[in-house]
Amino acid sequence: MTKLVLVSHALCPYVQRAAISLVEKGVAFDRRDVDLANKPDWFLEISPLGKTPVLTVAGEAIFESSAILEYLEDTLAPSLHPDDPVLKARHRGWIEVGSAVLNDIAGLYGAKDRQGFDAKAAALKAKFARVEAALGEGPYFSGADFSLVDAVFAPAFRYFDTFDHIGDFGILADLPKTMAWRKALGRRPSVIAAIDSGYPQRLHDFLLRRNSFISELISEQSLRV
Template identity: 60%
Template sequence: MDSSAPSIATPNVAPLTLVSHALCPYVQRAAIVLAEKGLPFERRDIDLAAKPDWFLKISPLGKTPVLLVGDEAIFESAVICEYLDETTPARLHPADALQRARHRSWIEFGSALLNLIGAFYNAGDEQALNARAAEIHTRFAQIESALGDGPFFAGPHFSLVDAVFGPVFRYFDVLDRIADFGFWTGLPKLQRWRQALAARPSVLGAVHADYPERLHRFLQARGSALSRRMMSVAASDRA
């Protein structure tokens, strides 16, 4: 590795280094779990548009996050989160095998939802943008039907599912300021869950303080229907 690479510690010490990107929601999952477990770690952001050689050596898929544990590199957020949960106390996954499988199913649902959010902000025209917004609402309604009394997915106990959906909902802190796409209509349980996650210290601390501004710039630069909406809103604000 070159001089800008994270240092690899001796196996006996094995400090944790989270190789990340400032906007990546999958990185946020790992950062949330690390915080929930009270584990100290170094965070090293990289530019995914100019991936350094040392990163490509430890990330076979060229994606973030990667967790360095001593001289071992673990990639893929679900694997990282489960490793952290299995090797430290205060488990975030249910003890019951069936409930654990159910939670894993909703984690996969959360990943699919992130793909849909990407399709939304990359939509090329208004028709596609509105169609993706309606799909997001449909997916949100499915989650609504799975929620109990809260405040978290599994009731009073924060779980890995919560660590996955905190970053999902964070997108909407910015998206909701652009226009009312009807994402939350008729979904009171989901809104309460979103609010509970937004107030959780581990979720708050999983991004840099300027995350909303960074995300706003990222969305505005997409050249998409949403980008054009954002420019229209900005022009109206200046008028």
Template identity: 45%
Template sequence: MHNFELISNILCPYTQRAAIQLAEKGQEARRTYIDLADKPDWFIRLSPLGKVPLLRVGDTAVFETAVICEYIEEATVGQAPMWPDRALDRARHRAWAEFASTVIADVFGFYMAPEEAAFERERSELAGRFARLESQLAGAGPYFGGERFGLVDAAFAPIFRLLETFDRLADFRLLQGLPATAAYRHKLAERPSVRAAVVPEYGQVFMRYLAGRGSYMSRLVTAEATSVEA
């Protein structure tokens, strides 16, 4: 068993990717949560870019999500490989894992849009990203590469977790007309490694985070909370 410590803030979707991978590999990792608005000195010394996730392996710190996941894959040879066997298939999966990273940035733009018109533009852009994913899922399944759960799935699962919070506010039609993506979302949510990748109160913490962003969605969160209290 490796001496892994996964360092993050409590909400980071990129960290969830590594946490899911470690769970799929049967590897335990200590989880350390920090406040990115008040980074501890020890974290600043370890992380050259000041970003999470950070994987500490003994006295060595590994940073950047893709690098962390590649290290975990190489360090656990013989345990449930999460990239395909063929080189071209691996390249395709790596590319779509990077696509997932771009979608996370789009999700950020969606919930940070300051007013309704910008919000609608971001919503449309994000829905378009999911439409591109739909084209890759049609006829496959239940996972991105077929029957075997892989790192592309670990990359998309945290995105769909964010959609669970958005669904509490309204139907934003992000997956409208995308049956394969909707089915994929629900399949990933059932995976034990995905469910265990976050703290139990993740949804409530994310809602509080959204409420404090000063964005159009922040006002929707406030309205939802007011309607619950009424």
């Protein structure tokens, strides 16, 4: 098979989805990082919205993470979707929930004041309460089998690894199944491989530079240390 190239940004959670899927399928691929603050012309030519990820296959570019994941499902085994059409459709619905969670996380770390921050934290807690109700015995979303829903939620949970060092936001409190799922995903080799060792510090520095409420929390924490 032609070598795949995943055009990436080091902090992009949508890139992580694609990387997790590729690792789960045992496919060799290269990563090519771009600076989204200074997008090169070649990148804008293959990414109409100027976003990562982009997957290049034999000179053809596939953009948007959902399209990339479905392409990988169509072309590479093992499948990370269930076989049953109804269950597959249900999983696709939960993938959309995972995207909404990422949007709320972006709203959380971008909130300029306590009121906006608390509103996004409440929205996240409400979504994760719905997730909690949908989870079974685990360890993954659909039981013993790792699926694309897991690949989608794993990068969202990764933010909380950094959030937990900043403060207790209470978003995942009293959600034992969700917390167990988060821990199981954190141990998954494909999830670990989706980032490099510098990711936690880069995310911390990114949040500090946001000029937002969470930036203030990080600064206050630094002063206390």
